[in-house]
Amino acid sequence: DIVMTQSPDSLPVSLGERATINCRSSQSVLFSSNNKNYLAWYQQKPGQPPKKLIYWALTRESGVPDRFSGSGSGTDFTLTISSLQAEDVAVYYCQQYYTTPFTFGQGTKLEIK
Amino acid sequence: QVQLQESGPGLVKPSETLSLTCTVSGNSVSSGSYYWSWIRQPPGKGLEWIGYIYYGGSTDYNPSFKSRVTMSVDTTRNQFSLQLNSVTAADTAVYYCGRSYGSLSEIDFWGQGSLVIVSS
Numbered sequence: 001d002i003v004m005t006q007s008p009d010s011l012p013v014s015l016g017e018r019a020t021i022n023c024r025s026s027q028s029v030l031f032s033s034n035n036k037n038y039l040a041w042y043q044q045k046p047g048q049p050p051k052k053l054i055y056w057a058l059t060r061e062s063g064v065p066d067r068f069s070g071s072g073s074g075t076d077f078t079l080t081i082s083s084l085q086a087e088d089v090a091v092y093y094c095q096q097y098y099t100t101p102f103t104f105g106q107g108t109k110l111e112i113k
Numbered sequence: 114q115v116q117l118q119e120s121g122p123g124l125v126k127p128s129e130t131l132s133l134t135c136t137v138s139g140n141s142v143s144s145g146s147y148y149w150s151w152i153r154q155p156p157g158k159g160l161e162w163i164g165y166i167y168y169g170g171s172t173d174y175n176p177s178f179k180s181r182v183t184m185s186v187d188t189t190r191n192q193f194s195l196q197l198n199s200v201t202a203a204d205t206a207v208y209y210c211g212r213s214y215g216s217l218s219e220i221d222f223w224g225q226g227s228l229v230i231v232s233s
Contacts, residue, residue, distance in 0.1 A: 001176075038217060040219035040220075048225075049209055049223035049224065049225055049226055050160065050209075050220075050223055051223075052219055052220065052221055055218075055219045061221075093159065093160055095160075095219065095220075097213075097217050097218055097219055098217065099217070100162075100164075100173050100175070101162055101164075101175040101176065101177070102150075102162040103162065104159055104160040104161070104162070105159070106159045107159050107160075
C-alpha cells in the first residue's frame with residue numbers, strides 16, 4: 001500500500017495569514033503516461049463528510065475559493081491557503097488514487113491561533 | 114444534483130454482520146462512468162477506503178478487509194451495499210459511501226455518513 005504522511009498534525013494559524021499543509025507519499029503518484037499526479041485534497045468540518053478541494057494535485061474543484069491551491073509532484077505535495085478565513089477551520093486530508101487500495105493521510109487539524 | 118444517502122442499523126453485535134445500503138439520486142449506478150466506494154472513519158480518527166464496486170458487479174476491496182467484505186449493486190433500486198462480517202469493536206466507525214468518476218479517481222460526492230457502533 002502507498003503510505004500517505006501529512007505534516008504537521010496540527011496547525012495554528014492567525015486569521016489572514018498563510019497556512020501550508022504538506023503531504024508525502026511512500027512512492028510516486030505521478031503517472032508518466034499522462035503526466036498527472038493522482039493526488040487529491042479534502043476538507044472535513046465536524047459532523048460533515050469530506051469535501052473535495054483539489055484533484056490532480058493542483059486543480060481546484062469548481063466553487064472552491066481561490067485562496068486554496070495545491071502544488072507538488074511525485075511524492076511531495078502541498079496544500080496552501082493564502083489567507084486564512086474563520087470558515088477554513090477543519091481537518092484536511094490528502095489522498096492518493098494512483099493505485100488501489102486508495103489511501104489517505106492521517107489528517108491535519110487547522111485551527112485559529 | 115447528485116446525492117448519496119447511507120442507511121442501515123446503527124448498532125451491531127460483535128461477531129455479527131454489518132450491512133449498509135447507499136441510495137443514489139441524481140445519478141444512475143448503472144452509468145458506466147462511475148465507481149461506487151465505501152470509506153470509513155473511526156471516531157476521532159482518519160479515513161480508510163474499504164473498496165468499490167462497478168455497476169457490472171466487479172469489485173476491488175482493500176486487502177485489509179478482503180476476507181470479511183462483500184459489496185453489491187442493485188441497479189433496479191439505484192443502490193449499492195456493503196456487508197462486513199465478523200465485526201469487532203474496532204469496526205465502530207462512521208461509514209461513508211462515495212462516487213468516483215473512473216477507476217482511478219478522487220471521490221467527488223460523499224454521503225453524509227452512517228455511524229455504526231459494534232457493541233453487545
